[in-house]
Amino acid sequence: MAKEKCDRHAYFIGGGLASLAGAVYLIRDFAFKGENIHILESLDILGGSNDGIGTPKEGFVCRGGRMLNEETYENFWDLFHTIPSLERPGLSVTDEILEFDHAHPTHANARLIDKDGSVLDVMSMGFDNSDRMKLTKLMVEPERNLDNLRIRDWFSPHFFTTNFWYMWQTTFAFQEWSSVCELKRYMNRMIYEFSRIQTLEGVTRTRFNQYDSLIVPLKMYLEDFNVDFNLKCTVTDIDFKNTEDPEEIIVRRIHYVRGNGKAGTKSNDNSKTDSKTENKAESKNGVINLKKKDICIFTCGCITDNSDEGDFKTPARYLPDNPPSADLWRKITAKKPGLGNPEPFFGHPDETKWESFTVTSNGDKLLQMIEKYSRNVPGSGALMTFKDSSWRMSIVVAAQPHFKNQPENQTIFWGYGLYPDRVGDYVKKPMIDCTGEEMLTELLHHLHFEDEADDIMKDVVNVIPSMMPYVDALFQCRAKADRPKVIPKGSRNFAMVGQFVELPKDMVFTEEYSVRTARYAVYKLMGSDKKVLPVTPYNKQPEVLLRALNTMYR
Known part of the structure; x- marks a missing residue:
């Protein structure tokens, strides 16, 4: 043996x-x-x-971030x-991760941003009764009935104007044409997080x-x-x-x-x-x-x-x-x-692509401005989504430093756009054709920081765009x-x-x-009878379901 x-x-x-x-x-x-x-x-x-x-000289890059969840x-x-x-x-x-996360808990104060720059109150999901009925039906619908159905095949147009959709879509990178079966799985698997989607308190951070x-x-x-x-x-x-x-x-x-x-x-x-x-x-x-x-x-x-x-x-x-x-x-x-x-996954890159960007700056001028704007110190917030941006742009400011070789005098943050083929609201080009400088310019206008753009740009080491043709393929x-x-x-x-x-x-x-x-x-x-840890059935727990029901009617 x-x-x-x-x-x-x-x-x-x-x-x-x-x-x-x-x-x-x-x-x-x-x-x-x-x-x-x-x-x-x-x-x-x-x-x-x-x-x-990345390096301090050339700048750092994260193509994306994978959300962790303690529960x-x-x-x-x-x-x-x-x-x-x-x-x-x-x-x-x-x-190590849980110790760090418990010392730096997530509680986003600026989850959605309106086009005038105001932070929206998103306690309400914004559902109407049709949205509630469709979402409830989806959660119990047998998956065998959902083959080849898109999210937009299931819901009415109103659903895609709700606070819930803006937050859920950008947290997980769904598109209207994504599989409705995948949305069903997310709703059942993440039902624990549904009642706190507006703060993303369930996000667990690595150091x-x-x-x-x-x-x-x-x-x-x-x-x-x-x-x-x-x-x-x-x-x-x-x-x-x-x-x-x-x-x-x-x-x-x-x-x-x-x-x-x-x-x-x-x-x-x-x-x-x-x-x-x-x-x-x-x-x-x-x-x-x-x-x-x-x-x-x-x-x-x-x-x-x-x-x-x-x-x-x-x-x-x-x-x-x-x-x-x-x-x-x-x-x-x-x-x-x-x-x-x-x-189905790798045959439609125009449906599966989106683009991210990572900003590296000397000093923390821009991060301090974002902190004041969002009322979140770096690492305590989550996605800030500019819901009316043509690119459906979001940014995340992590705790600093975010890289082991990142100097104390440098700061970084990350953002992405779900609709890279659309022309920007301020930079009149599709995101897919934009340089890092142009992406940051678009962001500064959405933040209404354009008056200080020249000073901010002087501190920038690099803005690195990352185009990923298959990032949403799954x-x-x-x-x-x-x-x-x-x-x-x-x-x-x-x-x-x-x-x-x-x-x-x-x-x-x-x-x-x-x-x-x-x-x-x-x-x-290996021919073993060892067991893989099962999915925790939060979607069967009465107290979790009650919180979800209350959230649907907020």
Whole structure:
């Protein structure tokens, strides 16, 4: 038995949170040898969409932020209880995050901003009776009746003018054309947060950006167990064994190419640990032959595929063609049934794109002005949404510093626009064509800070736009069968994880979803009866439902 364990290997395709979490579960729960765990990642950095990069000289960038929640992320918190904090010896990463968050609680005082610059009172959701009836019906509607239905197919036009929609949409990045089934899952899974959506008190903050706070500790934990990281290693195909049963799925070969990192990405300069994971193999092309007991776990789709960054004077490029994770997914669906359908998610980039921007400044003049305006010190607020902006623009000011290598005299904040094809209200260009300078100019006008724009601009180090063609792909209108199961029917050694697989009751676009899919995949492939922590049924708890009902009628 010991020899069998020693000879068994695990191959993770993709270096995001799901793969890193899966590696931890193999080591923690099955005493898997770290050197027998191989993570194959096409970029030169781990973390997937959990990013945070930059330098004081060139500016910092977060393409986005993943909301954490203390009450509902069951497997996420359990996983990070295993990972030691790098900042607080003796604590786990979970302990560190919750300690920081409890010391810096979220209570947004300026959730929605009117076009005249006034902060709106959003205690009322703004529903009429039709909205209430439709929302209530959606929460109990069987999912089998919601295939290929969009949110706007379910609700009347009035729904999209309510305070609720402006807040819920921008908190989670929904669009009117997103899947109504995904909205249903969010309403049931996040019903606990519904009654406090106007303050976002349920948002749990990490001390730094999510790369520094989550990915770096995970990576160092795995390095201590000698996990084999293969960066700049792109998997180009997966071969399945030919068997008498066409539905049987057994991975036998993994094809890869080394050294072809994706255009438009940057190395992470704020973590010295990346140097330990450089590829040592010299061959450019290669094939991995899996043995009988080996397993393969594939992250089928990445929301930050084909992302590009601009700068203060340069727009980010829109590069929707040939997203690599989707291309690999398409190849394997042509070989075996039951592996899902990437087309609804990766076939409509004009529906799935939005654009973010990160502002780095010397000094804190602008942050002090925003603090006075919003009545929130940095890190205590949440999204500020300019509801009438043509771009549907929002910003977030995190606690400072937000990066480990951020100097004391620098400040950063992040924002995004859900409608990048629309012309700005002040800068008369589509957001997708704007430089970082133009995005900041548009924001300053919405804040009505234009009189001080020249002084503010003098302090700016950089404003980095990030165009992401597939960032909303996971919300696309789809049928249930379009999402593959974590363990496809007939699989013997293959699992699919990440944001595009099917997990009943849970909601995508969350860290919990990546971790939960990884845990389920590892437990099943290892033949274990260990249990994945279940979704907490807040939507069945009378006191939570009563608060939600009161909120609907506020």
